[in-house]
Amino acid sequence: MLLKFRTFVVFVAAVILAFGSGASLHSSTVGAQELSGREIMDRTRSLDLVQDMSMDLEMTITNHRGQQRVRALTMSSLRMEDGTEYSLIRFTAPADVRGTGFLSIQDPGGNDENWIYLPALGRERRMASDERGGSFMGSDFTVEDISLNLDDYVFHLEGTETLSGVEVYVVSGVPATKQMVKDLGVSKRVYYVCPERFIALQTETFDEAGTLIRVMTTNDFVEVIDDLWIPKLSEMRNLESNSSTQLAYDNIAVNPGLTADDFSRRQLSRVR
Amino acid sequence: MLTSSHRIGIVLLILMVFSTPSWGRELTVGGTLCLEYQVLTEFTPYQGEFQRNLQLDLSSFGGDTNLVVSLEIGDIGDGIQVREAYGEFYTDSTDWIMGIQFIPWGVMDGSSPTDIINPVNYQNPLAGDNRIAVAALRARHYVGDWELDGVWVPRFESHRLPHELPNHQVPELIAANGDLGIRISRWLPGMDIAGTYYYGWDKSPLPQVDGVSNEVSFVHQRYHMLGASATKDFGAMVGRAEVARFQPEVTDSYVQYAIGFDRSLTNELVLMGQLNGTWDGDQNPMVIMASLQYEATAHLKALVSGIYAVTDKDFLVNPSIVWDAADGLEISAGMYYISGDGALGNLQTLQNVYVRARFAF
Numbered sequence: 001m002l003l004k005f006r007t008f009v010v011f012v013a014a015v016i017l018a019f020g021s022g023a024s025l026h027s028s029t030v031g032a033q034e035l036s037g038r039e040i041m042d043r044t045r046s047l048d049l050v051q052d053m054s055m056d057l058e059m060t061i062t063n064h065r066g067q068q069r070v071r072a073l074t075m076s077s078l079r080m081e082d083g084t085e086y087s088l089i090r091f092t093a094p095a096d097v098r099g100t101g102f103l104s105i106q107d108p109g110g111n112d113e114n115w116i117y118l119p120a121l122g123r124e125r126r127m128a129s130d131e132r133g134g135s136f137m138g139s140d141f142t143v144e145d146i147s148l149n150l151d152d153y154v155f156h157l158e159g160t161e162t163l164s165g166v167e168v169y170v171v172s173g174v175p176a177t178k179q180m181v182k183d184l185g186v187s188k189r190v191y192y193v194c195p196e197r198f199i200a201l202q203t204e205t206f207d208e209a210g211t212l213i214r215v216m217t218t219n220d221f222v223e224v225i226d227d228l229w230i231p232k233l234s235e236m237r238n239l240e241s242n243s244s245t246q247l248a249y250d251n252i253a254v255n256p257g258l259t260a261d262d263f264s265r266r267q268l269s270r271v272r
Numbered sequence: 273m274l275t276s277s278h279r280i281g282i283v284l285l286i287l288m289v290f291s292t293p294s295w296g297r298e299l300t301v302g303g304t305l306c307l308e309y310q311v312l313t314e315f316t317p318y319q320g321e322f323q324r325n326l327q328l329d330l331s332s333f334g335g336d337t338n339l340v341v342s343l344e345i346g347d348i349g350d351g352i353q354v355r356e357a358y359g360e361f362y363t364d365s366t367d368w369i370m371g372i373q374f375i376p377w378g379v380m381d382g383s384s385p386t387d388i389i390n391p392v393n394y395q396n397p398l399a400g401d402n403r404i405a406v407a408a409l410r411a412r413h414y415v416g417d418w419e420l421d422g423v424w425v426p427r428f429e430s431h432r433l434p435h436e437l438p439n440h441q442v443p444e445l446i447a448a449n450g451d452l453g454i455r456i457s458r459w460l461p462g463m464d465i466a467g468t469y470y471y472g473w474d475k476s477p478l479p480q481v482d483g484v485s486n487e488v489s490f491v492h493q494r495y496h497m498l499g500a501s502a503t504k505d506f507g508a509m510v511g512r513a514e515v516a517r518f519q520p521e522v523t524d525s526y527v528q529y530a531i532g533f534d535r536s537l538t539n540e541l542v543l544m545g546q547l548n549g550t551w552d553g554d555q556n557p558m559v560i561m562a563s564l565q566y567e568a569t570a571h572l573k574a575l576v577s578g579i580y581a582v583t584d585k586d587f588l589v590n591p592s593i594v595w596d597a598a599d600g601l602e603i604s605a606g607m608y609y610i611s612g613d614g615a616l617g618n619l620q621t622l623q624n625v626y627v628r629a630r631f632a633f
Contacts, residue, residue: 069599094599095302095632113461113505120401123376126464128536130507139570265459266367266414 037155037171041191043198050228052078052258056250061139064242070094078258083108086263103268117268124268140214140238140245152176153189161192163201169193181208197221197229213240224254280372280407281354284341285330297334303327303633310626313607321624323347327355336362356405369410374403375423377455377468378514379501382546382561385516385528386468386499389423389453391475393432398608398622404429417459423470425451430492431475439489443473468499474520495520509535512546526552532561540567558582571596575606584614600632 035043054076061069072093078086087104091097099119106112112129153173161170173189175181187210192202199221205214218231234247261267304327312319326345332338342355358371378384393402407427413420428443428451443449451472458465477490499516515529532546542565549558563577572595579588592606607625611617 096304096600096602096630098302098632107461111461113459121376122374123379125379126503126505126510128508128510128534129462129505264414265417265419266412269412270362270367 035157035169037157037173038150040157040169040171040193040198041150041155041173044191044193044200050079051255052076053224053252053254054256054258055252058248058250059139060246060248062244062246071097076258076262078260078263080260084260086260088263088267101268103263103265105263115265115268124265140236140241140243141216152180158190163192166194166201168201169195199229199231214238222252224252228254230254275354278354281341281343281357284339284357284359284371287339287359297332300329300331300333302329302331305631305633306628307630308626308628310624312621312624314621314623354405365414367412367414369412370408372405372407373410374405375408375410377421377453377466377499377501379464379466379503379512380514380530380532380546380548381512381534381544381563382532383530383548383559384501385514385530385548386455386470386497386501388470388472388475388497388516389425389451391429391431395432395434397619404432419455419457421455421457423451423453423455425453425472428473428492429475430477433477437477437490439487440477441489441491443492449473462505464503466501468497468501468516470497470499471495472497474518478522493520493522509533524553526550541565542567555583557584579616581612581614581616584612584616586610586612586614586616588616588619602630602632604628604630 054074056074057072059071061071070093071091073089073091075087075089077088080086085104085106087102089102091100101117103115103117103124104112105114114127114129115124116127117124152175154176155171155173158170158172160167162168169192171191171193173191175184175186181187185208186205187208188206190204190206191200193199194201199218201218203216204212205216207213214236216234216236218234220232221229222232223229230249230252232249232252235244237244304325306323306325306327308323308325310321310323312321324347328343328345330341330343332340338360339358340360341357344353344355345351346353354372356372356374358369358373361368361370375389376384376387377389378387389408390403390406393399393404396402406425406429408423408425410424411422413422426447426449427445428449430440430442451470453468453470453472455466455468457467472495473492474495475492478493480489480491481487482489496519497516498519499514501514502512504511511531511533513529513531515527517525517527519525528548528550530546530548532544534542534544536542544561544563544565546561547558548561550556558581560580560582561578563575565573565575567573572593575590575592575594577590577592581587587610589609590606592604594602594604597603605625605627608623610620610623
């Protein structure tokens, strides 16, 4: 578990940022604009408005027998003008990981620096930057689900559909190469994007054989700053294992004025 | 009789109780209950033992001042022990920590040569964490990526040995007998480095024979320790290294070193390895430690840990299965197998098969 905290930081940041969105500056209705699949996906990720943010997060994992595990944490992140990204998380539940902290610094070149603070040890510990990792702590998310590089996919606007009473764009994304299909274990993703706010309301993931394996939905959107909407609730259903993971965000603060000093080793060792 | 640890713990508990409501502080209560049944396999017939241990952690956090008291209640007959009891005070660029505390300076996953501030409880050498907290004043000063860590330990505390020694003489509790140490460390891109200096008492007793009476007594000697450590990120692997030169006042100087790594081989498989050694101009003993962890599922993992004493050819193996049964509840089963005639092999009477339940609350 220890080596998967970095995965989790990437995961949490990516979930909330990837599925939150800056609203279209020109609110539109489906079909009113000639947008390509890639242009729609670009808009879902227009997050230049966010420099720093903090939030509380509760993750509930439900297995196929209905048994639940709950992880709770607080998280803060900062993106500097030079491209350096900071993340700091503090676990508050369950009791056996309470007080554990994780600090991640990614420089503009993409190099990671990761440290973990374990209260039982009472010291910070450097971790490997190139950590492998599938799911985190039994969750139904994988890093690949959400840390999506748009350039790795070819997007195509399939048309429009009505989803829960909302007319949405349907955009398919296919990995750019066969090797990527093999590496990711994914042959296609389908996004159902709300045209008003350019938010992916639902994402479907298909395996190499073309079978639908995961469905992610986002709900309960809140406008955290002007034109920036973020889901307070996300759920990933794994159709293979018949399990699900729900993420509930609270106390979301966007651009609260965090600085690099809030992501120092001193702050990591002060994790409570 | 109240020990000084108990007194400090009681004072901090009283402070906590009275300050928390009046200052609007947050009082956190948590801890761990560990139940273990072990069968000692070196005895015929096998002997079963049931062990219980409760760790109760009380913390009062209030911005720039925090109070922490951790109590340990076992069934070994020790009653309530104060595991830690300290106060923290944060100023602009310095954190002050005063009281009974652990001060880890080492960077290794196993034994660290520069981790010499806290003595060790050898009465249960197979315990996961057998450090003993010391009463100390610690100041951690931060300047950018640099940290300057200063420690003063006024009261000597010996390693806790399996058997009480006759004529065991410990340094008097006077100001001149305190330990002093300083550690300078820095985070660099891809690497952490640190340098340490410590002037203190060797916590291992030294036998001393009276030339007239031939009476043996056990004393402690001062030493200077100069050390350095480094941790380097190699992508999928992290390497760690430490070296420390000890200059005792009575016996010859010696150097201890450690080099280790941890590497994630696959998504499920993690390997850790470490070599510890001593250059003392005589036997130069070396010990190899290794651990392989396989995560079968998110809640079930198998581990094999081992120690091999190269010089004595002793070894210890600890295979185990750990099941994360519910949030905060961990159930594990395993065994300790020990072989050899050296110092490690002498622990054979402790080899056992165990089932353990650990509940964190």
